[in-house]
Amino acid sequence: MSAIAITGVGVITPAGIGREENWERVCKGVGLATKDPELGGALAEFSCRVPAFDATDAVGAREVWRTDRFVQLALVAADEAVADAGLNPRSWDGSRVGVVVGSAAGGVSTLETQHERFLQQGGKGVSALFHPMALINMVSGRLAIKYGATGPNFVTATACASGATAIGVAKDLLQSGACDVVIAGGAEAAITPTFVTGFARMGALYQGSLPPEEASRPFDARRGGFVIGEGAGILVLERLDDAKSRGARVWARLLGYGATSDAHHITSPHPSGLGIENAMRLACRDADVQPEHIEHVNAHGTSTPLNDAAEAAAIARLGSQQLTVTSTKGVTGHTLGAAGAVEAAYTVLSLAHQMVPPTANLTCLDPEVRLDVVSGAPRPVELTHALSNSAGFGGHNVSLLFGA
Template identity: 45%
Template sequence: MRHTRDVAVTGLGMITPGGHTTEETWQAVCHGRSLTRTDPQLAGLPVDISCRIDGFDAGAQLGRRLARRLDRITHLALAAARQAVSDAKLEPDSWPRERIAVILGAAGNSLETYAKEFRLLGQGRPEAVSPVALSRSVPNMVAGEVALDLGVHGPSFSVASACASGATAIGVARDLLLADACDIALTGSGDSGRARMSATCFAQMKALSRRTDDPAGACRPFDTARDGLVLSEGAAVLVLERPDDARARGAHIRALLRGHGSSSDAHHPVAPDPNGDGAERALRTALADAHCHLGDIQHVNAHATSTPAGDTAEARAMLRAFNGTPPPVTAAKSVLGHALGASAAIEAALTVLTLQHQLIPPTANVLLQQPDQALDLVTDAPRPAPVETAASNSFGFGGQNTVLVFSRA
């Protein structure tokens, strides 16, 4: 049964290590092979592997002048936003500018940009620091630059909840639509963990996989031999509208966003609650918001970073919530890596595609699960399945948890 609090997903835009478009990314995750490789940008660091986007020329796509003014995170978000607008068959020259919102997740500033400018300052060359160093690095400017690029005048801001940022932004965008604060919302996130400072910080925290001699086997969510995450980059933007508005303009509805829920672990700055209590609360809150029951969920797109503590907490949360028998689960980071704040938006978009295609992509590199944490993980090949309603899990530093619930249109 559809509910009046549903909102329609009418457009998707994605750029990931799997490809420069939504379809290319979908094909990559369905292929089910890790895209992790040695990264020349990280040469000389303790961990020099990542998932990266090849062949993306920001200057060619966005214009040389604009590309020079912005950093990598915003390049990716802009590219995904333009795709999403095109996919939704929206016309920026004629749309109601005051009624369009841009709500994007921002997990952090661009450490790559700041490192360059601080180096100049440390060399005693303040005059060489770029005059746009601040404006291209302030977290809200990801959303601000998308609004500027598209010429829209509705609410525009960024939402920060670490690696859950993209999902939290999607939930906030839905709430703005339901509050009649806008008629169309562009929402999601862009991010990159491939800055040398980012990679160094994660390595110092012992959060990264050390399988530098086997990059393709490094990220293995829920596997007993997992040893850490693989950094990545990417962006996904969703176009959300109220269903009646979407139908009135003849839009194609890809899926319905039914509800969202968030919670805080209040346990540790970076480690999750080992029992997964916060993750379970977010799931139950999302289900209540969606007017769904646990039995309605036929698939979960897991956060699943491939860290020992994170995957254990998530598995415990799902096993407990679903009384020991969770529905089929997939973990996209096994293929695409962890794009930090953007991963939540990418995985939300993949959940929409699963509902559309009635196909659950496989999880790479899973050889053996712990018996007391075993899930119905889809592995080896995509699994055709009648999925009417699915959940997408996203968690982040600070114990921040967000779960989105989508249904088939």
């Protein structure tokens, strides 16, 4: 079975617009959360937004008028990824191109805005574009329309594992022969007062007294919840043989995909991390790589007490003696349904640069976390195999195994 090549990488997050800016900021390891004036009354004050994002300049006034922000972010990331892959949508066979994008929330900003207009103005105040803007599937639909991709097209919705699920499904589509190229990833823009308040009421968000930039602190003894973020990560995937035949640059190879369910609790992970451990082991089995040969894990690492403890225990049981771990959520916050794709992109870049970014704000490692969690500065490491982990409410777990 042919390996899968990553030939295009596109990223837009609180760490910046574009792959290079993201990699530079993530490697600096400085938290980017700020106090958010748009979250008045939301019970949580901090967020991580994409900086200096001019949607009109990025996607055009017409698209801004008829798309939700999560779609706009996906369009920007996809443009970078497709251009990076050296593919020309005007000349490819669109029937052989698939689009799979993950999102947890979809167009919640549009939903809140239109609901407010309905309350204030009645039915005639609601936009005729309400549904084409808000429906979660519109992100993949819009990308397909833009690129003339008439192959398989759908959205994956596995909460905060959605973007990783999309990439795993893309691998299956390529290896089954259903597609020759798949544009895959995740997108999210759900920093709205109502949506954020829901997380705050659950106790999932950081609501302590630390400065905003120090609030997201994965694996740290003082962690107290996540900081919500937004963004999009898009990869272009092809069969390795096809990529080589056209002389494409290959950033990394997607070797394995594992997905499991905790079947335990609607929001809390299995306390032992059994689900994410099994997902990692399935990814290793899919890749025919022994778990003890994994050299790096980009952890889900949300900065919540339960998630970090369970995931750390699961990673430790892999038995690798040379393992380095990081969570880039210390920098970007938690981008929800985009996180799995954004962090897959960071894992691909770690392999390409042979470098592990530091975990921001990790000043006192939780004594229960018995792992080599990189902090302080990026660490040069010889990497051949790396995992990217994701998990979501409902017990969804995904692990993607990438090779240099």
